[in-house]
Amino acid sequence: MNDDPQLAHCTARIGTVLRGKWRIDSLIGVGGMAAVYEATHRIGRRCAIKILHPEIAVSKELRARFEQEALAVNQLGHPAAVNVLDIDTSEDGSPFLVMELLDGDSLGKRARGSGGIEERELLRIVSTVLEVLDVAHGLGIVHRDIKPDNLFLTSSGGVKVLDFGIARMKQGGSNVHTRTGAVLGTTPYMSPEQITGGQIDGRTDVFAVGATMFRILTKRHVHEGSTESELLIKMATQHAPALRTVAPSVSPEVCAIVDRALAFDLSCRYPTARAMREDIERVLGAKATPHAPAPVSFRADASSPISVDGPTMVAPAPGQAMQAPMVVPVPPRSAATSPRASSNPPFLIIAVIGSLAVAVCLAAVFFVVRSRAPAEDARESADDETSQEDKASGSARTMATSSTTSTPSTPSTPSTPSTPSTPSTPSTPSTPSSTAAPPPTRRPASDSKYRLLIKDGKYPFCVTSKLKHAYPVRTNDEGVKVCSGTPDGPIPIDGLKAYHPSQLQWQ
Structure with a gap:
């Protein structure tokens, strides 16, 4: 649908009256829903009214998701969540929805302005968001959709968290189901587990908060891609770059917080929003138990301890003072206070030689260990490629000699995404019925246009040449892992070659 007709339809509402009591004065903004x-x-009384597009309102799923925003905000009851007055x-x-009318700008718009957002101001904003x-x-x-445009900065200095429309709720929203292959959220701020189903x-929201901070501090996203499919693959398979490598001027303490929030491994990420907020409050000066990587403490004098995270320390930018000394000052000791040094010099020499x-x-x-690692990785990669080719050729021979056909694959149940398969346990098609043999499932050759994206032995996507498109791997009703949603229909993945994220494209 073109933007102009939609904008014209939305603008036509100005001046009309909803339900005989709400007069539409002006259009604030238009979104996808x-x-x-x-x-x-x-x-x-002035207010803001959020109206679902008519073409969206015909979907029961999207209507339920829209209406659950009021339910979610009503359950929160937090002053930093935008207040919903009526539905x-x-x-x-x-x-x-009838909501309170806010005066101010979104965090994204404020950050794009000439003044930008200072580091400490960003910490204060994020602390409030994490509290909500x-x-x-x-x-x-x-x-599930924390991003700069969903964080609103009021003219009075407050913070509001907007758009709980796609929030996932354990209770009260159980009637909202996700369509097969649907991705809810904004890709540059989505966690790996959110993308791969x-x-x-x-911890998904914690990742999005970290991605938001990364965006504001660096003026770029965690990962960049020329196409939506390429960006999806990067977000699903690649670790976030260390913040200090992109923005050396950011303080080491903030780098440590953002890096942990963006940890690819869930076990390395902040366990809760509260834990991340406590670290931010500690940096702002409040007393809280630290949860970021254990810092190295230096003491410049008897009364001023300085805490600096060793791995994230970088050289200061021109004109910037070091935030912590790299060498602990040690007061000189005289011969009278160092009898060991004066009386046993051979002992010190032996200790130094032993340490060296x-x-x-x-x-x-x-x-030695490091030199062996690349060779082992190369052998493992070669073995994996050989295994994939053997599987493809073996599958082709089986299809040529078998007198029976496999049951056609069907997409997986919409409500539950399947777990990506591993190369070591390929799925087997189910036995056909003895009364009637269904038509065979389409099986492309191993050099066809589809390949399997491999990451840690798993296949989260089937991708096309040059990463033009990415399709999720799903399990059909017969337990067969298939490439779901392709124009060619469900394709069994056991006949496809592996594709590594390090490759940008194949010929």
Whole structure:
């Protein structure tokens, strides 16, 4: 659908009255699901009204997801969550929400302005956002779409978290089902498990908060891609770059917080929004238990300890003072206070020589292990490619000699994404019925246009040449892993070659 007709339809509502009491005064903005207006109640109260697009309102799933926003916000009851005052349906059948009217700008718009967002101001904003998320997670609500444009900065200095429309709720929203292959969220801020259809919990929102901070501090996304499919693959398979490598001017403490929030491995990420907020409050000066990687403490004098994360320390930018000394000052000791040094110089020499010998041995072991790792990785990669080709050729021979055909694959059940398969346990098609043999499932040759994206032995996607398109791997009703949603229909993955994320394209 073109933008102009949609904008014209939304603009045509200006001046009309909803349900005989809400006069539409102006259009604030138009999104993919709804339009937001400034309106005035007949008693003079100003508000914001969010109206679902008519073409979206015909979907029961999307209507339920829109209406659950009011339910989620009502359960929160937090002052930093935008207040929903009423929910109703317009005369043309479009559901709408009546919300408090906010005065200010989104975090994204403020960051794009000339002044930008200072580091400490960003920490203050994120601390409030994490407080809201902590309450939401305690109620079983996961926002799933935290990003700069959904964080609103009011003119009075407050923060509001917007758009709980795609939030996942443990209770009260169980009637909302996700269509097969549907991706809910904004790709540059989505966690790996959210993209690949894994288990979603509060750590998904923690990742999105980290991606938001990364965006504001670096003026770029965690990963960049020329196409949506390429970006999806990068977000699903690649670790986020260390913040200090992209923005050296950011303080080491903030780098440590963002890096942990963006951890690819769930076990390395902040366990809760509260844990991340406590670290931010610690940096801002409040007393809280640290959850970021254990810092190295230096003491410049007897009364001023300075905490600096060793791995994230970088050289200061021109004109920037070091935030912590790299060398611990040691007061000089006289001969009278150092009898050991004056009376046993051979002992010190022996200790120094012994330490050097141990260091040399450890370095030798390190380089030997490191030199062997690439060779082993190369052998493993070669073995994997050989295994994939053997499987493809073996599957082709089986198809040529077998007198029976496999049961056609069907897409997996919409409500439950399947777990990506591993090369070591390929799925086997089910036995056909003895009364009637169904037509065979389409099986492309191993050099066809589809390949399997391999990451840690798993296949989260089937991708096309040059990463033009990516399709999810699903399990059909017979337990066969298939490439779902392709124009050619469900394709069994056991006949496809592996494709590694390090390859940008294949010929």
